[in-house]
Structure formats: C-alpha cells, structure tokens
Amino acid sequence: MTPRKVSILGATGSVGTSTLDLVERYPDRFEVIALTAARNVEALADAARRTSAKLAVIDDPSLLEELRSRLVDTGCRAETGRDALAEAASGDAELVVAAIVGCAGLEPAMAAVEAGKTLALANKEALVTAGDLMTGAAARSGSVILPVDSEHNAIFQCLAGNDCKQVSKLILTASGGPFRTKSVQEMASMDARAAVAHPNWSMGAKISVDSATMMNKGLELIEAHHLFGCPSGQIDILVHPQSVVHSMVEFIDGSVIAQLGSPDMRIPIAFALSYPDRVDTGVERLDLSKVATLTFESPDPERFPALRLARAALEEGGSAPVVLNAANEEAVTAFLGGRIGFLDIARTVEEAMARTSASAPRSIADVIDIDRSARALAQHLMTELAA
Template sequence: MSAVPLRNNKPAASSLRSITVLGATGSIGDSTMDLLRASPERYQVEALTANGNVEGVVKLAKEFNARFVAVADESKLDELRAALAGTGIASGAGDSAIVEAAERPADWLMAAVSGAAGLKPALAAVDRGATVALANKECLVCAGDFFMDRAAKAGACILPADSEHNALFQALASGSREELTRVIITASGGPFRTWAAADIEQATLAQALKHPNWSMGQKITIDSASMMNKGLEVIEASYLFALAPDEIDVLVHPQSIIHGMVEFRDYSVMAQLGSPDMRTPIAHCLGWPDRIPGRAAPLDLAKIGSLTFEAPDYARFPGLKLAYDALRTGSGATTVYNAANEIAVAAFTAQNIRFGAIARLVEATMNEWVRAGNLAPLSSADDAIAVDHKARKMAATLLPQIAAKAS
C-alpha cells in the first residue's frame, strides 16, 4: 500500500490538529506559519526548528506558544536558552534535537529542512506514523525507495507539499493508478528560458536569482534557472507515486498557473491550477482531507489572458536529462545527482565556476561514480548519507578540472 493516498478517502480532520514545522524560518516555513496564523483555532504548535536563526524561531515559538524549539547549530544552544528563558518552552540544539522535534507527538509535520540533513528527522516522523507534508526533495531523491517503504509499513501518510507534486496528488484523485498513462510536471523555464546556450553559460549569480514567477530561497532559485530543480522533481515524482521514468513528462509553462497534470487511459487530462504561491499547496496539506481557507491571491484567468506551453530543451538545460539518466541507473545514482548539484551550486555561488559548469560537474560526477563501480542498492538512511558524503567529495575533487575546462 502506498504511503501517498491517491484518493481523498480519509475521514474528516479533527477540530484541533497539533503541528510541528521543521525549518520554520525558511521560505516554506514562512508560508506554513502564515497559514497557521490565519486559523489559530484549528492548530496547536508542538515544535519548531531552524538551522541557526535563533531570533526568528524564538519569535515564532512565543507567538504560537510552541512546546519545543530546536536549532541545528549546536553553537547556538546557549543563545537559544537565553532567548527562551522564563517561557517554559523546552529547547535543544544539534542534529539530535531536530530529530527529537520530529519525534514529538504532533499529528502533522512539515518537513522543510533542506538538503540531506532533512532525511533523518523526516524518517523519525514517518516511523511514528505521522502525517508528513514533504517539502524536502532530498528525502526522496536520496532515499526514495526505502523512505516510501518505511512510510507504508509505519502507516504514515505522505502529503506532497511541493506545488508540482501537490498538483499531481490532487489530479490523481480523478482516477486509479491503473488508469493512469502519464503525469506532466510543469516548469516555468526560469529566467533563462529564452536565452541562447552561450549566454546561459556566462550567466551571473544576480541573473540566475531573478526568477520570473516564484519567490524562493537562493539554492532552489538557482536550481530553477538550471532546471536541475525540475530534474529533482522528476525523481521525486517517481518515488512518490511509483512511476517509471517514461510515465513522467515535463512541459515548460511560463505563466506557472498549471502546476501539474495527469493523463488517464481515455486521454482525459486533469490539471490543477492556482496562482504561483506556495501557500496553496501547503494549505491543501494542512487541511487535508478537508480544505481550509487559502491565503494566496484568487486565480483570475481572464486577467491572465493566455496560457502557453513549450517542450523542454535538453541541449540548453542538460541537468534535466541527467535526472532521467540517474533515475534509470538507480542504486544511489539519484543521490549522487543531488549531491554533485549541491557542490556545483555552492561553487557557482562562490563564483568559482560558470553557470554552465553546474551541469557538467554533475554529469562528470555521475560518470565517475558509475565507472568506479560504486552502484549498490540503498537500504537505510545511513547508506544514503554515506553515498551523499562520498559523492560530495568526488564532486569536489572533480571541481578544479571542470572549472579549468570552462575558463
């Protein structure tokens, strides 16, 4: 049985739902807290976490009367405790404290800790059978098979919080898995959608951060510019919904109004539409199986006027094709894809490589990984984290070579 409910067949949610938000001060956390703020009578905050933003997470903890607060940065523990003095709110710091937050008895948990660091906390919530709104791609990209298996065995419910996967989740309610022929994930095309390949190669950090539709963190915005983010979403969709690579298509849709579509065997296509605002998919997860009042702008199609579509260009955006290659290779290749991309984005952000070298470093790392005979099935979180660490070191070793070729 899948951990993702493909039909909305659960009983109505209780009147009061306890909530934990991992990554409460990030962009997804901000949107989540905004929705909680709008319906205080529906939710009780159990725990909040942040990476190192003590001031931000403490402010939220006091506002929402949280019971536990944790930061990942162990050096901030004294600062955190001082800021919470007299509140009665329990606290902790370090990776174990983030896991502790996930283990606390909340009905619903937002998993928005970025990177591979989010895997163990998300698994802690899964193992106690919680409802997990998943906004951390790495949980599935790095550990998709066993993550979903553990969720199913524990009776956990995985709700996709990314806009594209949430759109697919909603559209899939129109039919059964057996009736599906393919899913279509839409992509805005990012800031370089119409750029020539030579111009993309030389793009600056400032240009990469000018996303035309979405307001997101720096890493995900750069990934959107390279379409690596869409590659990660293809991998995520495969594990979430048990889809083969050939059952997942990408369609460039510059207006970012249609977020995902599902085609069934009668060739009916069901689509989910909405303004480009992360509060819409998060609200769907927060209220599920009910719907709660939204905070995004209502969709005015007459004002928008037209919706357009384009096929993705794999030559200008090779990172997308690499995601399909990693998915077909399996045995940790998707973990390598993600790890190498994180090293490449960090190098680009530090102005150590050109924008076009991001995909080249990912490809070189994947090729070297396979050549070295590292492929093996992953069976635990520790396996995935070990592959992630090893792939990062390999990418870092290859980085000077890739940078030199681009100079």
C-alpha cells in the first residue's frame, strides 16, 4: 500500500494530537509531509521528529530559530509566515487536516481547497466565515471536504451519499455543555475554569467555552448548512447529554438514521483520514448496556442566546456569520483572560451583529477585512460593557 501523504495544520492542539496519534499508529498508511503550530515549538519539533515530517511551520516568528535548532539533525525544514503555512496546506500532501482554531485557519484551509486537496475539516470557523467561497472553490478545484467535527461526520455517515432531496431534516445533537442545567443567574458568575470543564469531551479552550455558551452548536448549524446544502429550517438542534448519538438524519420516508460511538474525536478523525476505508482507532468501544439511558431535550434559546444569534446570522447571510464569529472569538478570548463575564460573550456578539451592516464578502480578502473590523468593534463593545 502506498502511504497517504498527510499534512496537519494545528498539529499541537487537541484535534492535532489526536490526528498524530492515529497517523503514528499506522506508519504504513500515512506519511507526514507538514505540521504546523502557533507557539508550541517543543511539541511541534517533537512531532516533526517522530513522524519524519518534511516541513514544520511555527506561526510566531520569534520561535523560528528555536524550531530550527530543535530540528537541526533531521531532514525537516523549519519555516514561519503566511507563505510557509500556505505551502504546508497546498504542497505535497494529498490530505490536509485543518485543525487550527478560529478564523486564523481560514487562509490555509482555502489554500488546500484551491489546490484540490482532500480537506479533513475540523476548523469550523473557516466554513462559518467563508462557506460559500470554500464550497465554490472546492467545486472548481475538485477538492473534497470531509467533515471531522463529530456531528457533521455523523451526518456524512448517515447520509451515505444521499443528497438533500431525500432528507427532511438534519438533527445536530448537542451535549448542552457544562452549564446545561444552570440558571442565567448561576451562569453569570461562572469563570473560565468552570466553562472549560466539559462533561464528555476533552477539547481546546476556545471550543470548550463555545460549548458552554452553545455558540459551538450555532457555529455547527452554519457549518452543516455549507457542508450539506440544507437551509436553516431543515436543521434542528437536539440536546443529548450523554454525547453518544453524534447526530441524525431524518429522511422523507420517516426513517431516522443515527451514528453512535464513544465521545472520542479519534473516531471521526480516523474516518476522514482513511475514507472510504475504516481503521481500528484503539478507542474504547461503546457499551450501551453501561450507558443504559439515552435522553434528549429541546435546547433553551433563552438561557443560551448564542443559538438564536447563530441561526439569525445564517438566515441573514452576507457578512453576518463573519461578524458573529469574529465577535465571539474576541469575547471568548476576553472571557478566558478574566476580562469579561460569561454572559457578556453573547451580549458582545449580539451588539456587534446589531451594529454592523457590511455587504457580503466576495473574496477571502473581504472576509478578512470584515473579520478585522468586527474584532475592533467587539473590543470597543467590551470596553463599554466594563465601564
């Protein structure tokens, strides 16, 4: 078997390290071409050394010399900067895993799509902010976008090639996050440590806070629209605290097909890496007799306004999803730094959306411009909130 050439963008994060775990488990199946990180030079160099990567890219230029010295006796080139990141995304790899967090992952994800790569997409913010541009580019280049997000990966598996005409609705499940049963008053005093303590999944800090506000499910709603072509009205959200049913598809004949598994990202990542084959992931098998009870409930848009805001952004279209995402990224960073309260995250996003009326982005440069302005506005709004 010729190994599949793989690059991992965001190799030092939660999804990135789970991907490395799988790639290193199957050295005969996967050959690592490029790995990237923002600042974690030690983990990046270690992973590049272990996997015999050809290129390692660090986002922070002040760490390039350290990366070079850590890789000096290997055949791995160390680089920094946008061009190097674009090279990691569009160079020799056949499959690119997009696991950078936030809109920072958009340009390299787009570079991979334009180069016709298979894109294993975890970086949902890329599709949220530039979904039409990315799917349009994929249609032109022949790039295939395989969803890594567990919900979208589940839907992809349930659809099994059926298009939206056979579907009456997509049902995205949500754990409800750590504050599922908390009142608004209780949520007001929750700090970053409480917000990142997800009951079922081990994830990076940003997506963990997004799960606590349920903005994560809102972003996934927009992601699902772009991946599967279904309008907002055909995508439901259902809270399922056990995180065993990863999502479902209801077909026009009334059949509902669900995908189940242990809540471990290695399952959807492995599916995307080895598609259309399946490989043993080493993940603990789902034992439904131990789980015993699966429960479902409707989400509460009053306690979790981020859901309502994301649906409004999808339905409004244009620049609204970019503004939603940018304001959310800034507010989550501020919350993690202890500068705003938990409820201020959704307040900031709502106000940023209300005060912006940019026209629809027609290029990635437009998306980046709108993103930048929305971040500045969110910073200003947070200063107002603090006053």
